[in-house]
Amino acid sequence: xxxxxxxxxCEEYGVVIVDGRSYPGIRETRAVVTLDRxxxxxxxxxxxxxxxxxxxxxxxxxxxxxxxxxxVSDLVETYRVLxxxxxxxxxxxxDRAPVGELQVVAKGLRHQRFALVGMLAERVVRxxxxxxxxxxxxxxxxxx
Numbered sequence: 001x002x003x004x005x006x007x008x009x010c011e012e013y014g015v016v017i018v019d020g021r022s023y024p025g026i027r028e029t030r031a032v033v034t035l036d037r038x039x040x041x042x043x044x045x046x047x048x049x050x051x052x053x054x055x056x057x058x059x060x061x062x063x064x065x066x067x068x069x070x071x072v073s074d075l076v077e078t079y080r081v082l083x084x085x086x087x088x089x090x091x092x093x094x095d096r097a098p099v100g101e102l103q104v105v106a107k108g109l110r111h112q113r114f115a116l117v118g119m120l121a122e123r124v125v126r127x128x129x130x131x132x133x134x135x136x137x138x139x140x141x142x143x144x
Contacts, residue, residue, distance in 0.1 A: 002036045009047065010035065013055040015064065027055065029064040038073050049076045049083060057095040063103055071116035075124065082128055093127045094120075 010017055016028045017035075024030050039047040050072050054064055076083065083090045097120060106115040 002032055003039055005044065005047075006032060006035045006039055009039075009044070009051060013048075013051040015051060015055050024064065026062060027064070029069075031064065031066040031069055034066040034069050038069060042073065042077070046073070046076060049080075053091065053094055057091050062100045065103075067106065067112040067116055068099070068103060070113045071120060074113075074117045075120055078121070079124060079128075082124075086128070089127070093124055097123045 007017060010029075014027055017032050018024050018028045018030050020030045020032075022028075022030060029035070035047075038050060042050075050069060053072050053076065054068065079090075099120075102116060102119045103112075106112040106119065109115045
């Protein structure tokens, strides 16, 4: 039985849960069991941060699958203090990450969730880590 809060909170964030046999579109997911597990294991505040991260950033709404949800959940758990101190910057960081492209890269790997966590964590550390203000001259992602 899926916790009814999953449906109501998803609706609040504009995420539509579709049938498991359907291919989800923009802002849609069929990962209802994953959502329920995250809510049950981590609590409502954590769940809301995960949904906020995927739903309130333009670059993450394309394919909200179980791997992305668990990856974001892992990152929210790891960087909770950072998120609470800089919620807007957290969302900007995710908005600038090419999440869809990273999902495609991870798709070919055995442990998609963990590959995605690593690739996204690298982006977070570059934005918020100790050398965040110091750009890498040879980085293809440097600002013009």
